[in-house]
Amino acid sequence: MNPLPSPADVRAAAERLRGHAHRTPVATSRRVDGETGACVFFKCENLQRMGAFKFRGAFTALSRLADAQRRAGVVAYSSGNHAQAVALAARILDMPATIVMPHDAPRSKVAATLGYGARVVGYDRVTEDRERIGAALAAEHGLTLVPPYDHPDVIAGQGTAALELFEDVDGLDALFVCLGGGGLLAGSALAAEAAAPTCRLFGVEPAAGDDGQRSFRSGEIVHIPTPDTIADGAQTQHLGTLTFPIIRRRVTDIHTVTDAELVDAMRVFASTLKMVVEPTGCLAFAALRRLAPEFAGQRVGVLVSGGNVDLDRYATLLAR
């Protein structure tokens, strides 16, 4: 098993990402501060390259591969941002990439993945097992599998977003981070250990998939069926064996929000901050909005994880 990554690994990942990932801006809004009573700092990973924080982890992992691995190339399975992240990182690092995506993946995501120069292998979501396909491709062609969250380099890379926020904003009292498999939250926890020892950390997941909260409170990783939620980036079935212990060690609590709360937060992002944020990217802010009275007068960070959403779907969600 891989060793747990450390706060130093997050700093090393930040060095690797310099000049490749954007140092995304931190947005503020007087209106949001007025409505929440807190002083809120939005870390805008929806403005990251390929539209989500996932680029940080994928690039970090790929940039650490040995020459032989680079030449053979990488494989990943994902219907979401991890696919595009691996494809873009591979293009930058000049390695072949194969992405295993379901036949019914949104065309825009398939097009974006192909646009980054990756090879896309389709599969049937009902009858085939993507992990088996990925493993078979890896074995047959000597490809290195890049997991979406449970990998030390991926976790360290994702942590660089929070690290930048801690560097740019002094004295944060709390940070809200979305939670799927836990890569971003675990990375943020490592960043906080390094750079913000007094900042409380909160994970936020969809109410329909509260495995993270149950795992956190019980001390054992809970597995669930794929949850039914609009937060498609958080439809994971369980935390990782690496992400879980880091989260348990440093995070204060895990909260859940409903899809309706996600849509409300999405509307505030559009109307007040003029930002397009995908449903998963609304998790952290939705939780802060509900819990605002507990954070009155505090300096609170909100990690906005991504902005990749089909426009037709976005329009449907925005319309009341």
Add this chain to the structure above:
Amino acid sequence: MNPLPSPADVRAAAERLRGHAHRTPVATSRRVDGETGACVFFKCENLQRMGAFKFRGAFTALSRLADAQRRAGVVAYSSGNHAQAVALAARILDMPATIVMPHDAPRSKVAATLGYGARVVGYDRVTEDRERIGAALAAEHGLTLVPPYDHPDVIAGQGTAALELFEDVDGLDALFVCLGGGGLLAGSALAAEAAAPTCRLFGVEPAAGDDGQRSFRSGEIVHIPTPDTIADGAQTQHLGTLTFPIIRRRVTDIHTVTDAELVDAMRVFASTLKMVVEPTGCLAFAALRRLAPEFAGQRVGVLVSGGNVDLDRYATLLAR
């Protein structure tokens, strides 16, 4: 008649606005650069206070009033961003503000204007004349009327957006600016005279309301009926007596774009730049997208004028 403002007035306005207006960010996108062949710099006035550049002109004008005028207060007529701009500037400067708005103005705009502490006076768009109501209120209560574009301080204030862009981005070859009454374009022209003498300037208006283009080419201010376009901030009927000569002196040409081109640009803003931009704010980019081959390899500024659009309307426009 008021004298024409000068480039020095724009610099003076920038000083007045310091600490009150946001210095808005300049956004770039590798994808947009790849698709246009140009190197494009978006000046994001949709992220300005109250969501549009109009705050710059209104605050500049109000901040220059004499004490007696401040005490009596200001009046403006507008169903759009100028209303909110005057209301917010008046609140900051602690003066009373009265806004004349049609009974059928979008509720969100009425609410925002009231939220800034202004008094709203309604009128019937069909049977009543807003200019007469404004003049009557001004005469009766000694209020100072703040026109939306044809005023030297308003023009100078609007020019500060382009001035910031010229300061932040060296060597722009061209700048695209939306055109309604001409306040933003004339102000940008003054800023260019001061700070970017070799940058070519282009105004962009809706095809349905091409009075600016016809005026520019004929040398006489052309009046038209209210044009039918989704660019509600550019539904003006004629250029101003102050804005026109400045535009004629410095601008290279005026282009027009269709509503369909505005929607296409709006979708690119949402999907690629993750930004909410109102239809009028899409004018400049829509023109650049069509004319891109002429600007290959050039450094091109695009003024994104605002982001205030009712979300339901926005959703309808985004959906195909």
